[in-house]
Every structure is written in C-alpha cells, then in structure tokens.
Amino acid sequence: MSIKTIILAAGQGTRMRSSRPKVLHEIADKALLQHVYETSAALENNQIFIIYGHGGDTVKHTLSRLNAGWIEQKQQLGTGHAVQQAIHHVEDADTVLILYGDVPLLKLQTIQTLLQKVSLASLALLTVNLDDPTGYGRIVRDKDHAVVKNRGTKGRQRSRAADQGRQYRYPGLQRQPTETMVVTFEQ
Numbered sequence: 001m002s003i004k005t006i007i008l009a010a011g012q013g014t015r016m017r018s019s020r021p022k023v024l025h026e027i028a029d030k031a032l033l034q035h036v037y038e039t040s041a042a043l044e045n046n047q048i049f050i051i052y053g054h055g056g057d058t059v060k061h062t063l064s065r066l067n068a069g070w071i072e073q074k075q076q077l078g079t080g081h082a083v084q085q086a087i088h089h090v091e092d093a094d095t096v097l098i099l100y101g102d103v104p105l106l107k108l109q110t111i112q113t114l115l116q117k118v119s120l121a122s123l124a125l126l127t128v129n130l131d132d133p134t135g136y137g138r139i140v141r142d143k144d145h146a147v148v149k150n151r152g153t154k155g156r157q158r159s160r161a162a163d164q165g166r167q168y169r170y171p172g173l174q175r176q177p178t179e180t181m182v183v184t185f186e187q
Helices: 032-041 055-062 077-084 108-117 160-166
Strands: 003-009 046-054 069-072 095-100 124-130 138-141 146-149 179-186
Touching: 003 032, 003 077, 032 046, 032 095, 032 108, 046 055, 095 108, 108 124
Parallel strands: 003 046, 003 095, 046 069, 124 179
Antiparallel strands: 138 146
16 A cells, blocks of 8 residues: 655644744654654655645744655645645555644554555544543534534534545545545544
8 A cells, every 4th residue: 555644734823822833832852743744654655745834934944854745835725725735746546644733642553543444445534532522623423423524613613533534525636435434533
C-alpha cells in the first residue's frame, strides 16, 4: 500500500490566543507539528505533505528539516480546500491519510488500525467516544451506526472526524469511495 499523508498545518489557531502559529506550540520540547510528522513518518511506504498557511514562513523555516513536501495554502478557505492543495500529488492507487498538525497525541498504532480498515473502495473515519465531549463536535449516526451528519459545538464549527470523512470527496480524484468504515475508539 502506497500512503500519501497530508498534514494540515495552515490554521490560525485563534482559540490559542497567541500570535505564534498553533502548530509551533510545544509539548515535551517539540512543536505539535513535529510530533504529528514523526508519528506519520514511522509508517512504511509513506510520502508526507505539509499544508502550511498562517505564519507559513515561520512554520516552514522552523521545521524545514522535516523530510516532507511543503505546500502553501495561500488563502485559508477551509479544511477541504487545504487538502485540495496537495491533491495533484495523489495517485488513484494511493491511500490518503489526512492528519491535523495540532493533534500530537495520536498514536502510531491507532493510525495503523485505521489504515487496515480502508480499501480502494472505501474511506475510514476515526472517531472517539468520550465520557465528557464538551468542546468537541459530534458525529451523528443512524440506527445502523452509519454517519449521517456532524454537529459542531457552536455555529458552523464542525467535528474534526466528520471533516476528515468529507475531505475525500472532491474534484481531482478519479476514484471515489463507495462505502465508509467508521473506526471508533473508546476512552
């Protein structure tokens, strides 16, 4: 399986109330984006692309040592638009993994489990059941557990998991998924 990982690192991070790009904030002496990159770099047969935008020169300069394709999102027009910036690097036979540059605690084993569930005819959507989901968007499922919509915490904010599922369907890919596999981890 050939994997193309697209790491989204263009967001402004307004909730962090900092002028520093959110993906450069540190945990354990490393930028959030570096943690995400290192986890995804451990996957075999994987090519990584980082979509940068807000504070882009700083992000790219600070982490230029990462062995990734750097793609600028000149206008921040949403998550799907960010993914579109890398789509010309994706072949129909590739498995596309979309990660957020500000989610540093995602484990390699979790990503591997997700990738095992996906095929050329499907997309896999990672969700989690939390005891207290305050502040997170929601995935709404029907009686058969199929994803029917997402519900944000307020206004137009959407669940990250739902956004990941929708990113796969847009012009540019010849192959479109015919089924969705939902992988849910319990807290």
